[in-house]
Amino acid sequence: MPDHPIMKKTLSYLILLTASVFCLLTGHLQAQSKHTFALGDTTFLLDGKPLQMISGEMHCARIPKEYWRDRMKMAKAMGLNTIGTYVFWNAHEAVQGKYDFSGNNNIAEFIKTAQQEGLWVVLRPSPYACAEWEFGGYPWWLLKDSTMKVRSLDPKFIGAYKKYITQLAKQLVPLQVTHGGNVLMVQFENEYGSYSNDKSYLDMNRKIFREAGFDGVLFTCDGETQMPRGYLPGYLPAVNGLENPVEVKKLINKYHDGKGPYYIAEWYPGWFDNWGGTHAKTDVKDAADKLDKILAAGISVNMYMFHGGTTRDFMNGANMSRKEPYSPQVSSYDYDAPLDEAGNPTDKFFKLREVIEKHLPANVKLPAVPAKKPTIAISNIRLTSYSNVFKNLPQPVLLKIPLCFEDLDQGYGFVLYRTKISNSGLLKISEMRDFAIVYLNGVKITTLDRRLKQDSVVLQNVAKDAVLDILVENNGRINYGPFLTDNRQGITRQVTLQGTKLFDWQMYKLPFASLNGFQFSNEAITGDAPALYKGTFELTHVGDTYLDMRPFGKGFVYLNGHNLGKYWNIGPQQTIYIPAVWLNKGKNQIVVFDELKNGHTSISTLAQSILDNQITAAAQ
Numbered sequence: 257m258p259d260h261p262i263m264k265k266t267l268s269y270l271i272l273l274t275a276s277v278f279c280l281l282t283g284h285l286q287a288q289s290k291h292t293f294a295l296g297d298t299t300f301l302l303d304g305k306p307l308q309m310i311s312g313e314m315h316c317a318r319i320p321k322e323y324w325r326d327r328m329k330m331a332k333a334m335g336l337n338t339i340g341t342y343v344f345w346n347a348h349e350a351v352q353g354k355y356d357f358s359g360n361n362n363i364a365e366f367i368k369t370a371q372q373e374g375l376w377v378v379l380r381p382s383p384y385a386c387a388e389w390e391f392g393g394y395p396w397w398l399l400k401d402s403t404m405k406v407r408s409l410d411p412k413f414i415g416a417y418k419k420y421i422t423q424l425a426k427q428l429v430p431l432q433v434t435h436g437g438n439v440l441m442v443q444f445e446n447e448y449g450s451y452s453n454d455k456s457y458l459d460m461n462r463k464i465f466r467e468a469g470f471d472g473v474l475f476t477c478d479g480e481t482q483m484p485r486g487y488l489p490g491y492l493p494a495v496n497g498l499e500n501p502v503e504v505k506k507l508i509n510k511y512h513d514g515k516g517p518y519y520i521a522e523w524y525p526g527w528f529d530n531w532g533g534t535h536a537k538t539d540v541k542d543a544a545d546k547l548d549k550i551l552a553a554g555i556s557v558n559m560y561m562f563h564g565g566t567t568r569d570f571m572n573g574a575n576m577s578r579k580e581p582y583s584p585q586v587s588s589y590d591y592d593a594p595l596d597e598a599g600n601p602t603d604k605f606f607k608l609r610e611v612i613e614k615h616l617p618a619n620v621k622l623p624a625v626p627a628k629k630p631t632i633a634i635s636n637i638r639l640t641s642y643s644n645v646f647k648n649l650p651q652p653v654l655l656k657i658p659l660c661f662e663d664l665d666q667g668y669g670f671v672l673y674r675t676k677i678s679n680s681g682l683l684k685i686s687e688m689r690d691f692a693i694v695y696l697n698g699v700k701i702t703t704l705d706r707r708l709k710q711d712s713v714v715l716q717n718v719a720k721d722a723v724l725d726i727l728v729e730n731n732g733r734i735n736y737g738p739f740l741t742d743n744r745q746g747i748t749r750q751v752t753l754q755g756t757k758l759f760d761w762q763m764y765k766l767p768f769a770s771l772n773g774f775q776f777s778n779e780a781i782t783g784d785a786p787a788l789y790k791g792t793f794e795l796t797h798v799g800d801t802y803l804d805m806r807p808f809g810k811g812f813v814y815l816n817g818h819n820l821g822k823y824w825n826i827g828p829q830q831t832i833y834i835p836a837v838w839l840n841k842g843k844n845q846i847v848v849f850d851e852l853k854n855g856h857t858s859i860s861t862l863a864q865s866i867l868d869n870q871i872t873a874a875a876q
Contacts, residue, residue, distance in 0.1 A: 311338035312562020335612030396667035425468035441473035449486025477521035494521035501553030526592030535868035564589035573735030587821030681754035690731035700784035809852025
């Protein structure tokens with residue numbers, strides 16, 4: 257570099273001038289790329305012109321990060337211009353005060369990817385999501401304080417809520433259309449009318465979002481009959497589930513000062529599945545006809561779901577009402593959606609694409625539909641090493657009375673409760689949540705299932721100082737309805753034998769957050785103990801595939817360190833989806849946990865899913 261003073265000064269001036277011109281140019285480009293978004297009297301307005309949102313719901317936590325872009329290209333190919341997405345608090349703050357926005361939790365990257373693919377986003381970060389997701393998206397640790405009331409003005413709840421939204425805002429505020437991003441509007445509560453009607457609580461939600469920096473359009477959504485309870489005057493009330501265009505407009509007019517715009521925040525072209533139920537299927541032609549009428553009326557719509565994906569790990573939720581029993585959801589979130597669980601287009605996809613094409617301007621052509629993903633089938637993966645869970649127990653918590661999961665500082669998985677008894681009679685577990693296996697001296701006596709309102713069993717021929725084991729599983733916290741706040745897990749009250757309380761418990765925490773600490777050997781599993789079955793296999797090429805779980809009982813599966821989700825032989829789901837990106841060319845490792853059946857020596861995969869096969873309870 258020249259070291260003459262005049263040369264240095266000249267060079268510095270040129271660098272400064274170049275930088276200034278660059279800033280002016282890039283600032284001009286950014287200004288040009290910014291858009292305005294507003295509520296018109298009948299339609300949404302993008303840059304002052306009517307915009308009909310044709311949207312589809314997808315959740316980043318349910319889709320492998322490597323596939324986000326692929327699913328969005330599929331959305332464009334069907335004719336969507338917008339993505340709707342929930343944000344799950346318990347995915348981002350699994351441990352209180354520790355925030356995770358990395359990997360599959362990188363919601364900002366998910367939204368930026370949508371922008372790169374030419375898609376707008378309707379963001380639904382209300383801390384309550386429902387979504388058939390564990391506890392409706394609330395983190396389990398809120399329940400450690402038994403006096404805290406979620407979804408209320410309880411200062412303890414609001415304090416945790418504010419801290420989370422503040423962290424979330426750092427990720428998402430810059431992505432709003434008001435800041436040059438692609439987030440058109442933000443939902444600050446979700447189906448609140450199904451739960452309560454406290455307008456001061458709703459306004460607190462609005463205030464929290466505004467103070468965090470969400471400065472664009474805010475809205476709520478509710479079912480038709482719940483909207484009076486769940487909307488906040490002055491803010492757009494979107495409707496869920498209503499399909500008749502005349503009724504949609506009439507309802508929103510009623511609660512939005514006689515005007516629109518008109519938005520169906522959740523239109524259901526499919527539905528979710530419950531364990532022990534049937535696989536939900538909706539008529540393709542009927543769905544297409546309904547969408548045709550909605551679009552013809554100029555109403556904006558969000559398909560729930562466009563692509564469901566999979567609820568992995570222990571994140572499935574459950575429903576329960578005063579009329580309906582506890583009902584946990586399956587791991588597959590296929591939802592009978594236009595894109596299936598693996599992201600492939602279905603007949604419904606092509607039919608809805610035809611409908612959308614009818615309503616596009618004449619000069620607009622949809623992209624070609626990407627091809628289906630290749631699948632593979634792997635036969636006879638040998639399971640060659642085993643771990644008897646009862647022989648790999650951690651140090652117990654010793655206490656006179658049994659504690660629930662939350663009081664044991666555990667969110668998910670299992671707890672083994674152990675004590676000694678010397679009498680026969682009726683064993684009753686008060687408020688058992690949610691599935692239990694009862695053992696006496698290591699021999700399985702029965703299973704107890706909250707779905708079936710089972711909480712007791714008669715014990716016979718009990719020897720003195722017999723070891724009573726009760727293995728209790730969290731089958732999914734309630735995610736919708738009046739029992740949202742009553743969501744503690746495990747043995748939540750007491751255990752009695754012939755009406756007398758049992759004391760002196762050893763409690764073994766089995767969260768299965770990882771499989772570290774479990775010792776494996778080639779010693780076969782005998783007896784009734786729950787166990788882990790491990791195998792390795794080699795692949796020369798990879799593809800999407802589906803584990804065939806029909807020979808197994810109930811449990812979950814780890815593959816190459818990923819918890820793929822739960823299985824249960826009562827169905828209807830009988831397979832577990834494995835995305836190709838989680839398989840390795842070369843060596844792979846699989847570990848299956850089974851709590852109901854034993855003696856497994858192999859497992860296979862199929863080239864297609866089985867989501868509609870029920871097996872009777874007697875087959876357990």
